Amino acid sequence: MTVFSLYLHIPFCRHRCAYCDFNTYSGQEDLIPAYVEALCNEIRQVGRTAPNRLPVHTLYFGGGTPSLLPAEAIGLILETCRASFEVLPDAEISLEANPGTLTLEWLQTIRRLGVNRLSLGMQSAHPEDLRLLERQHDFFDVSQTVRWARRAGFENINLDLIYGIPFQTLARWEATLERALGMFPEHLSLYALSIEHATPFYHWVARGLLPPPDDDVAAEMYEKADAMLTQSGYLQYEISNWAIRREGRLWVCQHNLQYWLNEPYLGFGAGAHGFVEHLRTANVRSIRAYIERLQTPAQLPFPLTPATEQTQTIDPLTEMQETMMMGLRLTQEGVSRQRFEQRFHRSIEEVFGPTIASLVNLGLLEWRGERLCLTQRGRLLGNRVFMEFVDISAP
Numbered sequence: 429m430t431v432f433s434l435y436l437h438i439p440f441c442r443h444r445c446a447y448c449d450f451n452t453y454s455g456q457e458d459l460i461p462a463y464v465e466a467l468c469n470e471i472r473q474v475g476r477t478a479p480n481r482l483p484v485h486t487l488y489f490g491g492g493t494p495s496l497l498p499a500e501a502i503g504l505i506l507e508t509c510r511a512s513f514e515v516l517p518d519a520e521i522s523l524e525a526n527p528g529t530l531t532l533e534w535l536q537t538i539r540r541l542g543v544n545r546l547s548l549g550m551q552s553a554h555p556e557d558l559r560l561l562e563r564q565h566d567f568f569d570v571s572q573t574v575r576w577a578r579r580a581g582f583e584n585i586n587l588d589l590i591y592g593i594p595f596q597t598l599a600r601w602e603a604t605l606e607r608a609l610g611m612f613p614e615h616l617s618l619y620a621l622s623i624e625h626a627t628p629f630y631h632w633v634a635r636g637l638l639p640p641p642d643d644d645v646a647a648e649m650y651e652k653a654d655a656m657l658t659q660s661g662y663l664q665y666e667i668s669n670w671a672i673r674r675e676g677r678l679w680v681c682q683h684n685l686q687y688w689l690n691e692p693y694l695g696f697g698a699g700a701h702g703f704v705e706h707l708r709t710a711n712v713r714s715i716r717a718y719i720e721r722l723q724t725p726a727q728l729p730f731p732l733t734p735a736t737e738q739t740q741t742i743d744p745l746t747e748m749q750e751t752m753m754m755g756l757r758l759t760q761e762g763v764s765r766q767r768f769e770q771r772f773h774r775s776i777e778e779v780f781g782p783t784i785a786s787l788v789n790l791g792l793l794e795w796r797g798e799r800l801c802l803t804q805r806g807r808l809l810g811n812r813v814f815m816e817f818v819d820i821s822a823p
């Protein structure tokens with residue numbers, strides 16, 4: 429049985445951080461009620477046109493800052509999802525939150541409503557890093573939010589951290605990791621800072637006001653983090669993600685696994701992306717345009733809605749390439765030969781044989797039983813490995 433995931437985009441932030449290029453806006457919070465109504469309309473429309481009641485095993489409130497929504501709005505969106513799809517009883521329901529934007533009572537309410545995983549944008553424990561990133565919180569806000577989340581009954585907490593920040597030293601990064609580990613999260617996501625076009629960071633680097641990211645320093649920080657997290661009992665299961673085994677379970681993010689396994693998901697909200705039935709979809713990005721488009725119901729074929737701005741049909745070769753690129757990010761699981769063959773009715777060697785052989789020879793990929801995985805060295809050169817699978821024409 430194919431199970432689906434739902435991504436729900438909440439494009440509001442109190443302030444736009446200097447490095448951020450996500451589809452999010454500050455100063456438009458007065459549009460939240462109309463946006464929530466539009467989001468529910470979009471969910472209902474897709475639920476109506478779906479070929480059957482789609483089973484859903486993960487939901488993800490991403491942003492932006494979903495913790496800016498009133499708890500009742502979270503409840504309304506979840507209720508709409510449950511009415512439109514078959515949300516499974518043990519579904520993982522994640523919500524991204526920014527420390528300093530929520531209260532204990534709010535956390536207790538959303539936990540009661542069914543949200544069972546909290547992902548906190550901690551980024552750093554050091555005030556200078558946070559100031560440079562233009563984050564609006566400090567370390568106290570993070571530790572208080574984690575304490576409140578535990579009191580509210582959250583057993584599944586992720587902390588997002590950023591490394592490779594200008595002027596961040598290795599010692600400062602280690603201190604951030606120690607403070608994060610001291611809060612015993614179930615999951616950690618570590619991202620290297622990347623300088624994105626049209627962000628203040630991009631202009632500061634271009635004008636020489638900030639040093640450009642140093643790849644060697646970032647690689648050293650990554651290796652340090654891997655060593656510290658492994659020593660603390662965390663398992664790296666994806667290039668940027670670590671989970672702990674606790675209470676008989678490895679606390680991986682089921683929603684992100686859906687992306688890495690290239691399985692279907694529906695994206696709702698301004699700028700949200702979806703992938704279902706060999707079709708990639710992208711919604712209109714502006715909040716106002718999104719709300720306007722959803723004011724009139726339209727009869728569009730599944731999975732399109734009036735908010736859909738772009739579609740791209742994914743041909744079989746592209747889908748196989750994407751499955752390799754994303755699956756190889758899973759450092760333990762890799763790409764299963766059997767699963768590939770069941771899905772595409774072709775063997776992995778038939779399609780990618782010479783590429784795999786040359787990457788194995790270079791020590792970047794290895795077979796572990798029936799699974800093809802990155803080697804330790806391959807993890808550091810992941811992008812090079814992934815590109816090899818893109819530069820292939822149909823055999």
Ligand code: SF4
Nearest residue numbers: 441444445448491492
């Ligand atoms: S809080 Fe997150 S989504 Fe919002 S501007 Fe900052 S980095 Fe971007």
